[in-house]
Amino acid sequence: MKHYRRFLLLLAMLLTATFASAQTANDYWLAADKALAVGNIDSTFYYLNLFREKFGRQYAFAYTTFLTEEDYRTLHNDARWTAFMDSMRTYKHEAEDKEEIAYPRKTVVEDASAPIVKRYDIQLNIDVDKKTLTVTATAQIDFKGRENIDFTLWKYSTINYIHCKKKELTYSFDTKAKSPNTYIPQGTLLCLTAPKKKGLCSITFDYSCNLDSLDTWMSSMERDWVQLGYYMAWFPINSDSRDFTAKVSVSINDGYTVSGSGIVQRKGEKWEMSQPWGGFDLQIVASPTLKSKKMTSDGRTFEIVYTDFADADADSALVACSEALQFYTRLFKTNPSNDYMKFLVVPRCGGGISRKNFIAYQTRHFNEDFKTAIGHEMGHFWWNKAPTFSWEDWLNEGFAEFSMLWYIKCHFDKHVFDCYLEACRENARHVCPIYEVDRDAPEAYDALYNKGALLLYDLEQEVGETRFFEFMQGVAEREITSTALLLDYAEEKFGKETREWIENRIKS
Numbered sequence: 001m002k003h004y005r006r007f008l009l010l011l012a013m014l015l016t017a018t019f020a021s022a023q024t025a026n027d028y029w030l031a032a033d034k035a036l037a038v039g040n041i042d043s044t045f046y047y048l049n050l051f052r053e054k055f056g057r058q059y060a061f062a063y064t065t066f067l068t069e070e071d072y073r074t075l076h077n078d079a080r081w082t083a084f085m086d087s088m089r090t091y092k093h094e095a096e097d098k099e100e101i102a103y104p105r106k107t108v109v110e111d112a113s114a115p116i117v118k119r120y121d122i123q124l125n126i127d128v129d130k131k132t133l134t135v136t137a138t139a140q141i142d143f144k145g146r147e148n149i150d151f152t153l154w155k156y157s158t159i160n161y162i163h164c165k166k167k168e169l170t171y172s173f174d175t176k177a178k179s180p181n182t183y184i185p186q187g188t189l190l191c192l193t194a195p196k197k198k199g200l201c202s203i204t205f206d207y208s209c210n211l212d213s214l215d216t217w218m219s220s221m222e223r224d225w226v227q228l229g230y231y232m233a234w235f236p237i238n239s240d241s242r243d244f245t246a247k248v249s250v251s252i253n254d255g256y257t258v259s260g261s262g263i264v265q266r267k268g269e270k271w272e273m274s275q276p277w278g279g280f281d282l283q284i285v286a287s288p289t290l291k292s293k294k295m296t297s298d299g300r301t302f303e304i305v306y307t308d309f310a311d312a313d314a315d316s317a318l319v320a321c322s323e324a325l326q327f328y329t330r331l332f333k334t335n336p337s338n339d340y341m342k343f344l345v346v347p348r349c350g351g352g353i354s355r356k357n358f359i360a361y362q363t364r365h366f367n368e369d370f371k372t373a374i375g376h377e378m379g380h381f382w383w384n385k386a387p388t389f390s391w392e393d394w395l396n397e398g399f400a401e402f403s404m405l406w407y408i409k410c411h412f413d414k415h416v417f418d419c420y421l422e423a424c425r426e427n428a429r430h431v432c433p434i435y436e437v438d439r440d441a442p443e444a445y446d447a448l449y450n451k452g453a454l455l456l457y458d459l460e461q462e463v464g465e466t467r468f469f470e471f472m473q474g475v476a477e478r479e480i481t482s483t484a485l486l487l488d489y490a491e492e493k494f495g496k497e498t499r500e501w502i503e504n505r506i507k508s
């Protein structure tokens, strides 16, 4: 997952805009974008400089977004650009050097004795006209000897029954309570008491949801676009269950095409989604204009699903996936452990999400952002073995981000690569250690992604390209899942000194 920087920035600007006077930072930025779009370079610099003068210090962290913004690259040879960027960088460093580095830590992550859902089998009926869902969901739950399990479910749900082997179970569902999950603002608590036998149980939930008031990020129940998932809790979500498999059978109004985070196939009147790999989300999307294109290369399938996006751009994205796959296969000299990837182009504002084998994000064109996203996501075909809910996720995200950097280095102009590398360095400049950072804290992003990628880039500079990529090959082949194992392997490969160099970079 990546590419939220500009989105977060705009969000931050919108939030502060309420308190600002007539012209906001975003106004100036958009005015510069508009001027640039019609080729008016003088006006572009006029607005960029107004942005810098009035908001440059406040939004100094925007420096790295400016560095990699594709549209601004035509300005890079202009002396005014250099002056603008020099001064933004100075603001950034001044702001950072005044501020102490926040370091939210979390040493041990899992509560191994918490009850979990291992699998869902769901019948989902979507009525787009009425904005309702009717759901029958059977969950395989391991109670681990406990008496209760808590779920978050869509607030405006009516529960018909909750059964275990046709016997009614006791539960409480308080539609007025505050959501127990901060990621699910429109959810509410569903507390379930275990059946007498408290081991592995198959429990069926039957309920309907009224989505009239749906107003949650990455969620929609409109005629042109339906998107259901974790953030609105259309299925009972238990926050300790992050590794379940699922099968969802979907029926929907005539004329709709369905897709989602798993492998989706049409089965007669219905759509069947199977998610045979472990995950914590079940994304379902539908639209009357949903299209899909697939490409299979060496037994691996990439799919792009879209509505408001050109067919030719979809083809280009698939070709880029296939090329990235071949490039990394040569680079890491191992076959990827993954064989499926789906890109969903979301026709709504609001950044993107990333799940195993599935990424959803908003764009109108196949642009540089899309290409670099492919560079990162295809990297996960190799880097997907470490746990994703702790700081060890840097072994996935830092490695995927490094892969993207190397992909840019070998496929783009040197100047473009230099911009991305500097952005990575700047994003990692004033950031807490990778080691034991709380994965859920916002600080984790720059630590795991940017510091992680930069560590690998600098290691390559230290040990040389050949030895470095032999090391990467070994990490992929041995399916290394922890930093401790990575350090042992680094010592075996490069010696004690390099091990300590890596360890030091992880802990500082």
Ligand SMILES: [Zn+2]
Binding pocket: 001, 002, 354, 376, 377, 380, 396, 397, 400
């Ligand atoms: Zn990623």
